[in-house]
Amino acid sequence: MLNQLFLLLLPPVSCKAETTKCPMKDPLPVPHEWYQPGDVLVGGIVSQICYHLHEIDFSGHPAQELYKDPYMVTKFHQHVLALVFAVKEINKNPRILPNVTLGFHIYDSYNDMRMTYRTTLDLLYKLHRYFPNYECDAHKNLIAVIGGISSDISFHISHLLSLYKIPQLSYGSFGPEKRRGKQSPSFYRIGPNEAYQNKGIIRLLLHFQWKWVGLFAEDNNSGEHFLKVLEPLLSQNGICLAFIHRVPSGYHWNFSDDIKDLLLDIYKPFRDSKANTFMFYGDPEAFMAFNVFMFLANPQFKEITSFRKVWIMAAQVDFALTSLQRAWDFQFFQGTIFFTIQSNEILGFQSFLKETKPYGEEGNGFLKDFWEQAFDCVYSNPEESMNISETCTGVERLETLPGHLFELHMTGHSHSIYNAVHAVANALHAIHTSRSNHRALQDGQGVELHNLQPWQVHPFLQGVSFNNSGGESLSFNAEREMEAGLDVMNLVTFPNKSFYQIKIGKVNPNTPEGQEFIIDEKMIVWQTSFNQMSALSLCSNYCNPGSLKKIKEGEKFCCYDCVPCPEGKISDQIDMDDCIKCLSDQYPTKNQDGCIPKTISFLSFEEPLGISLTSMAFSLALITTIVLGTFIKHKDTPIVKANNWDITYILLIALLLCFLSSLLFLGQPTKVTCFLRQSAFSIIFSVAVSCVLAKTITVVVAFMATRPGSSMWKWVGKRLSNSVVLSCSFVQAGMCVMWLATSPPFPDVDTLSLTEEIILECNEGSVLMFYIVLGYMGLLSIISLIVAFLARKLPDSFNEAKFITFSMLIFCSVWLSFVPTYLSTKGKSMVAVEVFSILASGAGLLGCIFSPKCYIIILRPELNTREKVTRRKY
Structure with missing residues (x-):
């Protein structure tokens, strides 16, 4: 017959044990064991929590010992039953290991380091009883180990198993801690990587905006590792730890005089009214230790306002109590949000549990102890039980037990154990298949199962891929981890000490970035004091939009004051670290909590100012046209002829065009209007000013030519005036052409000059050219003013220079x-x-130069004679 040994390490189930002497310095109890023979024997170690409780008074002094016998955590017996169920399911399936029957062998490690090493060594070297027709433990050919629930137990076992390259499958959920350098290549993980849980915790805190949270962490290496990894993640996401408190990790306490200080120290965090969200990280035994502290604080289980918190529990925690604590409940943890290993319901498992009876399994040493303590009954010796109420009948039903003693629903850890058994069985199936197909393995020869060495299992276990009966597809990744997800659960408690777990979300590492965390907030049942609303957990109240956070000196960044945003900036969300500027086409609201679109601004023809300027332009253009018509009509009169009538016509036409060119500046800027308006205005005005300068120079030259012996008479006439107009205008036109050729004006948008408006304008292109053109026009004006001022007192009967002086002064x-x-x-x-x-x-030129002439032409025609015009005045 095939003789294989399959080692299994499971969580706490039984502490009752025989005591024998051993080679160690202090005698240790021999683990309680359970044999189930088979062609392939499955053996294991149960990771166990054993403890003694002592009654204490509130002065902190120990009183009498309540019970001397250790008590089991009955809820964790489901882990053992999950193993049994998986083995039986495999044995009933002829497609996995045909003609091979799996058995199992379970040990109890007592969750103690020395006990763990002792049990592992016993498994490796110690011979046990012989079963007829089976060669059990004769060769100790160990194939694989499953366990344990905690990181400490798992790594203690790994220290020994890695020496022999024996595969170890851990089903707990804990971080990838490094022990003795690189992690053993024989170490496999069934439970999810703790990194996924850390991401889920961060997403959960961010979802409810809990920024000021407290942390209770187990006082061991796992707690330190969790804190080391989580704290930077919290800081990166704007979350602060209000406190960090260490929770003792065991029940082997010696109560002394300082117990009162210990209790008071643990209760200090509950007085922080700002922190309404607490996280708890630790193994099941640490959580049960914490429950003891909570009980000592309030033995009557009365409502305490300061205990009303939102609890977030890590996947390592399990809501379990010992049979000694059956009178307790989880009212303190009403509304808790906790993570569990993702699991689907395994078909037939609950029926299997309901059929389990204390007399149904021969050799099952755990089941009798479980039954007595779970149902508070006894079979034979009443002295071994606590507060015995009745004798065990064997017909008690597991479904009647409260959730903290036992659950019919498969827990996450039981689900991992179930998957671990199937993973090893499928690896053996792959080996069996390779033998049947005559495949070479390692040394080039086919390997029989009874000659299989543990190190030869690794390639098959690493590459195993299978579907369990829950419909899940499972395999190991390159890091020897099964990428399992996490369920997000909500704890609902009831007055009858029972509780119910509601699935409210999940953490799935196999989904795209940003979709790993899903939660249904509507399904959550909160602590009663929160009135079915999410609690606030902040060091400082939210900074409303329109303000920003200012960190308080000497405190954590979650504690801050709120100050208004600087002028011109806004904050449109709560708790902004800095204010921001609006987009260029927006401006801040009055409260600086948002942005308003700017209005489009340009000088249109329809608005009052545009209408006024348009009316003025057309009116002046009309007046200029009338003056021009008057001069044309009276072109033969002396007053028109005396002042170089062709220059007068050019000046009037230039003024007319000046008034009309002003209309190019009105309306929405376009490419054409921007291109033309400055250059047209400057050229036309230069022509007008040149005409004025020409008229002034003509007066001066005419006066000088009348002096005896003067040679200026040859300049008198149209040639001089036309030369002045053409040369001055040509210079301006040349500069404008250069401007338009190199950097012409174009339509532009100014979003910065005005706070609430977007200005549609013409960008001048080259600002330098704009001011050069404008400066040239100013230079002509000043020259005209100076010449006219000097000629204002010339003794003509009608000296035009004095009127030009006034016009240029206005200009x-x-x-x-x-x-x-x-x-x-x-x-x-x-x-x-x-x-x-x-x-x-333009109006100044028109009025000062032409109004006196129009007055004479229209109102005083008697003065418009040759005698009057040519008469000199001295």
């Missing part, structure tokens, strides 16, 4: 005041200033 005044006004205004006001300057300066 220069308008454009000198234009420059600072233009530079100090923005938007449509800037355009209005330039249009008004064009109209005002």
